[in-house]
Amino acid sequence: MQEAQPPEKLSPSSTLRLKDLVPVFYQEGRYQGDPVTLGVGGFGRVALMTTLPHGKYYAVKRVSKKHIVAKRQEEHMLFEKKILKAVQCEFIVRLHGAFKDTRYIYMVMEFCSGGEIWTKLKEVGRFDEPVAVFCTACVVEAYAYLHKKNIMYRDLKPENLMLDTKGYVKLVDFGFAKELVRGEKTYSFVGTPEYMAPEIIKNQGHDFAVDFWSLGILIFELLAGSPPFSSSEPQKIYAKILDGELHYAPYMSEAAKSIISKLCRPRPGQRLGNTKNGIKDIRHHRWFSSMNWHKLRVGQLEAPTARLIRKGPCYINFDRFPLDQTKAEEEFSGWDRDF
Structure with missing residues (x-):
């Protein structure tokens, strides 16, 4: 994965990398064993992920680049990332890192466990x-x-x-x-x-x-x-x-x-x-x-x-969503080179 500027430091010795994030799985119910999805929108999905060493949770927003281009939302996506990187306010969700590959852009956000x-x-x-x-x-x-x-x-x-x-x-x-x-x-x-x-x-x-x-x-x-x-x-x-x-x-x-x-x-x-x-x-x-x-x-x-706020597994305050197996097409126009 190509990385945008080095993402925020999590601890003095580590930087967050996309490959360090692993999905969290539903522990019970009809989706047991499936990765947890926190939300689904017209633009993509938000998945609950964690890092193995210190077990911190993140909400990872994944958006199809093809979809962004089709809907002419390139500027909006770049601006959203720019704003979230710049803001430091207790009342606004934090962006911990931004990544991309040939199909998606990923925004690694603070996980708000209350839903x-x-x-x-x-x-x-x-x-x-x-x-x-x-x-x-x-x-x-x-x-x-x-x-x-x-x-x-x-x-x-x-x-x-x-x-x-x-x-x-x-x-x-x-x-x-x-x-x-x-x-x-x-x-x-x-x-x-x-x-x-x-x-x-x-x-x-x-x-x-x-x-x-x-x-x-x-x-x-x-x-x-x-x-x-x-x-x-x-x-x-x-x-x-x-x-x-x-x-x-x-x-x-x-x-x-x-x-x-x-x-x-x-x-x-x-x-x-x-x-x-x-x-x-x-x-x-x-x-x-x-x-x-x-x-x-x-x-x-x-x-x-x-x-x-309900007590229970970390995803208890979110609606449940079935797994989405489809894969977005690749997109190579290069609009996201600064992402």
Whole structure:
């Protein structure tokens, strides 16, 4: 395997190499003996792997190069790797190494053993307010870090939030992230329909404000169990978003309704987080009145999400996926020479 720049040192004497990683196998159930798959997406699979000497676990994302080229995602992949290599934030998943061969590119990521927020939400139906407050606060910290570095995230949703062993939330999947100079706008049509801000749909040009809109949608979904604007057809979702009517459930607190409506204002310039005080306004909103931001940042808070994490084999908090025996075709265009 060719390696990108020497990956991060794991211990003074060792560097992580792809060939040092071995699959973890299901120990029981109908897939017993098969390698553990943590997730499957349009772009590839994420496998659970370990290193023999010190038994550390990693989530290894494997993506077909042929597929990347077919979908014209070369720039996105290179940018995702560049961002993840550069960021060092407790609320963003870490990249330990990037590799490639003739068929795939591999990203060796930190393993978040608590699983996806999406899975937990489906298990319990909807989150109690303290759990939603905690999850959202972790996202606010990730946003503050990224926006300071002039990076828009643009793909917030429960599927892209993972829990670590302590129950802290980390942002994963930077396929839609983009660097943007303050004051400029970009015009690409990206995101997940339910989470798209009106200005993306109207193609009016967008900036960091789209991340605050999606934060409001996330809070709503965590508290209600489903997003405020939904339909099986994207066009209908867009129509509802542009219509902009939010229907709150009776069990939502006044503070929750207040922060959601302030984040989901149709005009980007009026959104909470996007006015002159920036992200501070979000931290100071009364919905977060119980949050000790400093303790959160240094990892000293008891995470209310911890009780959602099941005990058992290291993959217990993930859905199970059957083995995929198919092999991607080889790809030699060379777009990935800097990967």
